[in-house]
Amino acid sequence: MNGVKDDKTRQKQLAAFISGLNLLQTLLLGLTTGKYAMTRFQLDCDKTSVGIFINMTHNAMELANIIGITLIFIYIISYGKHMKTISIFTSWLLCAVNVALLLIFISGGEEGYATLYYWTLVLSAFVYGLNQISFMKTYPDGVLFATAGVSLTSVMVFIFHSVFLVISNFLKISDLSCLLIPSQISIIIILSANSAILWTVTFYDETETHDRVNEEFDIKSSWSPILMCVLSLSILYVFYPAIAPYKITSLRVGYIIQLISVVLDPSPSIIVCVLTIFDMGPNKRWEGVNARWNFAWLVGPTYVMSAVLFLITLHYPGSAISETIKSQPIVAGFLVLLFNISRQTLKSVGAGGAGLQGKDNKSNGKVIGFTLLISLFTMVVLSFIGDGYLKTYSKYEHDLDNWPTKGLGMIDSFLFWLGSGIKAGFQSLRESFTSDITRNFARSSNVVIRSITYNREGSCN
DSSP, rough: HHHHHHHHHHHHHHHHHHHHHHHHHHHHHHHHSSSHHHHHHHHHOHHHHHHHHHHHHHHHHHHHHHHHHHHHHHHHHHOOHHHHHHHHHHHHHHHHHHHHHHHHHHHHHOOOOOOHHHHHHHHHHHHHHHHHHHHHHGGGGGGHHHHHHHHHHHHHHHHHHHHHHHHHHHHTOOOOGGGGHHHHHHHHHHHHHHHHHHHHHGGGTTTTOOTTTOOOOGGGGGGHHHHHHHHHHHHHHTTTTTTTTTTTTTTHHHHHHHHHHHHTTHHHHHHHHHHTTTSSOOSSOOOGGGGGGGGGGGGGGHHHHHHHHHHHHOOOSSSSHHHHHHHHHHHHHHHHHHHHHHHHHHHHHHHHHHHOOSTOSSSOOHHHHHHHHHHHHHHHHHHHHHHHHHHHHHHHTTTTGGGGTOOOEEEEHHHHHHHHHHHHHHHHHHHHHOSOOHHHSSSSSSOOOOOOOOOTTTTTT
């Protein structure tokens, strides 16, 4: 009997992992293929316009994701029934949206349907927001495995792009836009279909029997893991990868650092998952010997201090710290890796323990949903501000004689950069909601990109 139970548990864990791996695929599609999409739709494609397109896609998709998560969270705390049915339905809905995305991309003749493609990407983010919180509420014990799946998404995309570019170079394929994106979407469809099938098979029989509708919304005992999650995500996209590594070192070195980060980033999540499989993970009440998981906070200062050093490098270019970081690629790489590994550690440990700190020692889907919502909301708000700050900084970085905070004190300088970030970030948000992409980007006569090297540019801008 225990063997059957263990097999069912392993199946649930696998379903959670695959769901996590599937979750952000369309987000990374939008962020890693911006230049290819613009080429396919014959939009004016230069470095500046590609960056704008990627930022628009990122902003709109992140906001749509938050809206989806918020709607389901409100449903959970106000009604909360049939969550397994909702999780199954949204899994299949996400798969259907992916199919629509492929059909839209390959149809429409030479110019295609750029605006419809853009908004279908945004729709996919809304749907995976619905799916994300519903499957975590359905199977709270699987949050750690879903988190590991999400962490490995960037590795999967990196491997696909690398293999695709090697094959295309070997076959001397010049117009990558016609093949790369359809191939990537096809893989996403296969993954999402398998995820939906596995999730349905695993949870269909439990659809109406195990919803914990009346569970308490108790976050007081969960403040430590919740704050770990909030901190881990809040400042991430303010710095990575636009500032660290690309503003603190050369493009070539920054690219190498980012590739290393892509490979090493999932390691904390994988380690925590392995510990969980052997009943040694943070997925239990943090009391007695398990209170040791609070020591994960020890990486918090390294996370924050890395960010502070990035800012010092930008704003005090003549300082010893700045010169050391910029002149020593090993130092810059170490700080970026320290920043990312610290973040992943906080996120993995916090996500694993957030919903299990109640007195009944049972997983609390409401607390997990709240943790997800507040963490992503903070991340989105600060990423908009960070994007606006970077735009303002970039405007002045090569004109030090007209530096905007020259002569100002620390507080006034901070308020200037914060205000500028909010203003420019709000403008970026407004630009993300367009009814016609072609009004933002001029049509080009015949754009063909003959040689493009994979770069997750703007993937976290």
